[in-house]
Amino acid sequence: MTVDLAPAFATPFDGIDAAAVADAGPMTRGKVRDIVDLGDTLALIATDRISAFDRVLGTVPYRGQVLNELAAWWFERIADIVAGHVVAVPDANVTIGRKCATLPVEVVVRGRLSGSTSTALWTGYAQGCREIYGITFPDGMAKNDALPEPIITPTTKAEQGGHDEPITELEIVEQGLVDAERWDEVRTAALALFARGEELAAESGLVLVDTKYEFGIDPEGQLTIIDEVHTPDSSRYWRAASVDERLGAGLEPENLDKEAVRLVYAERGYTGDVEPPPLDRPLAELAAEVYQEAFTALTGEALKPAPYPAAPRVVDAIRAAAS
Numbered sequence: 001m002t003v004d005l006a007p008a009f010a011t012p013f014d015g016i017d018a019a020a021v022a023d024a025g026p027m028t029r030g031k032v033r034d035i036v037d038l039g040d041t042l043a044l045i046a047t048d049r050i051s052a053f054d055r056v057l058g059t060v061p062y063r064g065q066v067l068n069e070l071a072a073w074w075f076e077r078i079a080d081i082v083a084g085h086v087v088a089v090p091d092a093n094v095t096i097g098r099k100c101a102t103l104p105v106e107v108v109v110r111g112r113l114s115g116s117t118s119t120a121l122w123t124g125y126a127q128g129c130r131e132i133y134g135i136t137f138p139d140g141m142a143k144n145d146a147l148p149e150p151i152i153t154p155t156t157k158a159e160q161g162g163h164d165e166p167i168t169e170l171e172i173v174e175q176g177l178v179d180a181e182r183w184d185e186v187r188t189a190a191l192a193l194f195a196r197g198e199e200l201a202a203e204s205g206l207v208l209v210d211t212k213y214e215f216g217i218d219p220e221g222q223l224t225i226i227d228e229v230h231t232p233d234s235s236r237y238w239r240a241a242s243v244d245e246r247l248g249a250g251l252e253p254e255n256l257d258k259e260a261v262r263l264v265y266a267e268r269g270y271t272g273d274v275e276p277p278p279l280d281r282p283l284a285e286l287a288a289e290v291y292q293e294a295f296t297a298l299t300g301e302a303l304k305p306a307p308y309p310a311a312p313r314v315v316d317a318i319r320a321a322a323s
Contacts, residue, residue, distance in 0.1 A: 003305055005288055008061030009281070013048040013093065013310035020315045024322035031056050032233070036318055041087055043318045044068075044095045048310075050233075050279065050287060052262050053117075053272035058279030060287040063233075065092040065306055066295045071228040073299050078196055078229060082189040083218065085226040091317035092306035100216025100224050104177050106164060107186060108153045109194040110210040113137070113145045114236070116262050118272070119155050119166050134168030144247055150194050152187060157214075185223050186215055197230045204297045206256065207243060211235035232257035232294045256294040261287050 015034045018027040025037040031051040036043040046064035049056050069092060075084040085097035108119075115122050122143050124132045130139065133153040154172060155164035169187070173180045190213050201208040212234045214227040228234050238253035246253050252263060264283055270276055279287075292303050307313060 003062065003288075003292060003303055005061040005285065007305070007308035008048065008059075008288075009284075011309040012059040012061075013064060013308065013314075014059055015047045015049065016045060016311045016314055016318075020311070021318050021322075024318050036322075038096070038318075038322050041096050041098055041321075043321055044097055044227075045314055045318075046093050046095070046228075050258065050261065052258060052265065053270075053276060055276055057261070057276055058284060060279070060284050060291065062288060062303060062305055063291055064310075066291045066303060067228060067231045067233055068093050068095055069303075070231050070295050070298065071095070074197075074229040074231075075225075077200065078193055078225070081192045081196060083222050083224045084229075085216065085218075085224050088321065090321055091314055093310055093314050094317045094321075096321050097226060098218055098224070100218050100226055102157070102214065102216045102226065103182075103186070104157050105154045105167065105172055106157055107190045107213040107215060108155060108210060109150050109190050109213070110153055111147055111150045111194070111198065111207075112209045113141050113147060114143060114209055116259065116266060119153075119164055121153065133166055134170060144253060150191060150198075152190060182217075182223070189215070189223060189225070193225070193229070197235070200298065201230075201237060202240065204300075205240050206294070206297055207238040207240050207253070209236040209238055209253075230298075232291045237294050256290045256297070258287070260290050 015029060021027055021036050027034055027036045032047055032049045034045040034047060046068040048059040048063045050060045050063055072089045075086045085100055086095055087098055088096040090096060110121055113121050113125060121132060125137060130137050135151055152169060154167050154169060156167055172178050173183055193213060194211060197208045197211060211230055213225060216224050216226045218224045235257060236259050237256040243253050261283060296302050
């Protein structure tokens with residue numbers, strides 16, 4: 001890795017003080033993102049906080065910048081498929097997005113029988129389930145096998161501190177979470193987005209394994225993709241060149257995403273049932289390395305680190321956007 005991590009380790013960007021932007025609008029804090037309500041728009045602040053197992057583990061140098069800038073790169077490349085919420089990217093860690101009414105489901109698209117979380121396909125399959133998310137799977141499949149075609153495996157959107165729960169597409173409509181016509185629009189958009197993601201990832205020497213999309217409805221009633229797209233936090237990527245060899249040897253693929261952190265925690269015996277140990281420096285360095293490798297592979301450019309401490313420039317960008 002060529003990027004000097006020292007500035008980000010010296011002054012980790014774990015968010016901003018709400019009082020510093022009180023004149024711009026009220027701020028809420030999620031697990032990994034701070035959000036300032038600017039009226040018709042939202043200032044979405046990508047911090048360096050990293051979460052897994054529904055808990056914040058610590059900070060990863062330049063994580064927020066990687067995700068924010070990579071999401072902006074992807075939004076430009078999917079604009080012909082579905083409208084995006086991005087209005088501006090005034091800082092390396094800030095996106096200004098249109099306010100939308102968020103649909104109450106997370107739309108997960110998967111191309112492999114894989115994963116390590118409680119909602120992952122492989123977790124259920126390994127426990128003997130053959131009908132998962134309303135989809136029937138045959139016996140005899142192995143972890144990380146390719147699916148015949150990408151599938152949608154939605155989850156509910158949990159409140160802060162809660163856990164997302166699996167739900168079928170039929171249940172989404174039957175429970176009135178999304179009406180049938182709108183869900184058909186969501187399904188079509190999600191599969192098209194995943195196909196575009198697979199295509200561009202393959203051109204970059206990566207495999208897009210699975211991803212999570214969040215959709216909303218803008219003030220004009222238009223379906224809009226919000227949050228982030230195809231980042232190493234919302235998606236899983238493998239190095240394509242080594243996939244077949246590693247799977248043939250019974251090894252995990254080389255992950256260029258947050259799964260690299262989850263797998264280390266799992267190897268250390270953590271199961272997600274209790275408060276996790278904090279992210280140690282070697283693992284933070286590993287996460288920074290894989291995030292930046294994914295960024296460079298996809299964009300064709302090395303990350304240009306923004307100045308640290310990050311909070312002053314982030315606050316300035318938000319105040320300017322609000323004025």
